[in-house]
Amino acid sequence: NPDFQPTFKIKRWIGFLGFIACFGVMFKLDMIAMLGALAVIAGLYIWLQRQEVQLQSNDVWQSVWENVVNKGLKKIDAKVDEHSNWNPNIILFSGESTHQSYLLELGKTVSGRTGIVTNFKLILDKDNSKPPLRKIEQIVRDDIFTDLGIFARQIKVDNIYSGITNIATTFGFSGVDPNTIMMGWPKGLESSAEYSKMTETLLHLDYNLLYLDFxxxxxxxxxxxxxxxxxxxxxxxxxxxxxxxxxxxxxxxxxxxxxxxxxxxxxxxxxxxxxxxxxxxxxxxxxxxxxxxxxxxxxxxxxxxxxxxxxxxxxxxxxxxxxxxxxxxxxxxxxxxxxxxxxxxxxxxxxxxxxxxxxxxxxxxxxxx
Incomplete structure (x- = not known):
């Protein structure tokens, strides 16, 4: 935990030797008492876990998972294999149409069990009359995304196509870079110069492109x-x-x-x-x-x-x-x-x-x- 900052460190093998020594002594003295002590400690651990023990402003388990994710990302980023199997990391633009749920459903299906899907809702403000959304406002908590295991964000843009391009260019970080753009098939845009420019940019960025006509x-x-x-x-x-x-x-x-x-x-x-x-x-x-x-x-x-x-x-x-x-x-x-x-x-x-x-x-x- 980041709040735990000891003035000195003890080698891990010292603690392991101490555990072996205590286990051996307790086993020799009274095996039943040893098992009882283990049961008490396990019960205390479960009780503390249910109480969601917090250390100052940070949740203990949140810090543990953050540490696991941090180390995992470093390992993934250090091992780059261009010929490995496709592990989908999808940026999804689903809009708010009546068939949004089907696009979300297919996006999650296509991502498989280990893939990542991040859905972006683009809020159009052509005149830039309103300030950008705060970071906490950009996070979308909705049952439809939670049930499917999809991350959801919303961002204010002054142009849909440039907004998609900007997200595709900047979103992601080392280890879990997005590799796929998915959206509904845009009908009636065959003569749109903005759409053509967006498509050209996405192809240049070398994304996999998926368009669903539902x-x-x-x-x-x-x-x-x-x-x-x-x-x-x-x-x-x-x-x-x-x-x-x-x-x-x-x-x-x-x-x-x-x-x-x-x-x-x-x-x-x-x-x-x-x-x-x-x-x-x-x-x-x-x-x-x-x-x-x-x-x-x-x-x-x-x-x-x-x-x-x-x-x-x-x-x-x-x-x-x-x-x-x-x-x-x-x-x-x-x-x-x-x-x-x-x-x-x-x-x-x-x-x-x-x-x-x-x-x-x-x-x-x-x-x-």
């Missing part, structure tokens, strides 16, 4: 079906989708989920070759899925048209965000909005550079058909 009618259906859509350009997105699928099936609501990986074969490659390759990739991450190969070499249907045909009744569809130039964002948003009108709830995925590249380029097998 179907207000179907919601998440029966929590029974999940589709992962892959194409040759999803070499990084594919691994992130598999990680998300692994976390989804580990959650109570989705534990009986059927997962499909749907790959679009645009190059007339033997289906068995593609199936075998994808099976090995999936097997490495130990996710049980059904693999569906869609031959599209002849008809060359647009990717989104195939999604409409195959996933119209799926409870949750995962689609990778391709690499595109920022000036093409309006076109991408418009096409994606049209897709969302025809399918259920969809999670768009853009993986950061620290994900492994899964080899989904099968063009080298094209001549073997």
């Amino acid at each position: 179907d207000r009618e179907a919601k998440f259906g029966n929590y029974h079906t999940v589709d992962l859509w892959w194409r040759e350009t999803d070499s990084k997105n594919a691994e992130m989708m598999l990680n998300i699928a692994r976390f989804i099936i580990a959650s109570p609501r989705w534990n009986n989920t059927n997962i499909r990986v749907l790959f679009v074969n645009n190059n007339n490659v033997d289906k068995d070759i593609i199936h075998s390759k994808i099976y090995k990739l999936v097997e490495d991450l130990r996710v049980n899925v059904e693999i569906v190969i869609i031959n599209n070499a002849v008809e060359q249907k647009p990717f989104y048209d195939l999604i409409k045909q195959q996933s119209s009744n799926t409870d949750l569809t995962l689609v990778g965000i391709p690499n595109y130039k920022i000036e093409k964002q309006a076109e991408f948003v418009l096409k994606t909005n049209h897709l969302f009108k025809t399918i259920g709830s969809t999670l768009l995925v853009k993986a950061a550079n620290n994900f492994n590249v899964l080899d989904l380029d099968f063009t080298k097998y094209k001549n073997k058909v």
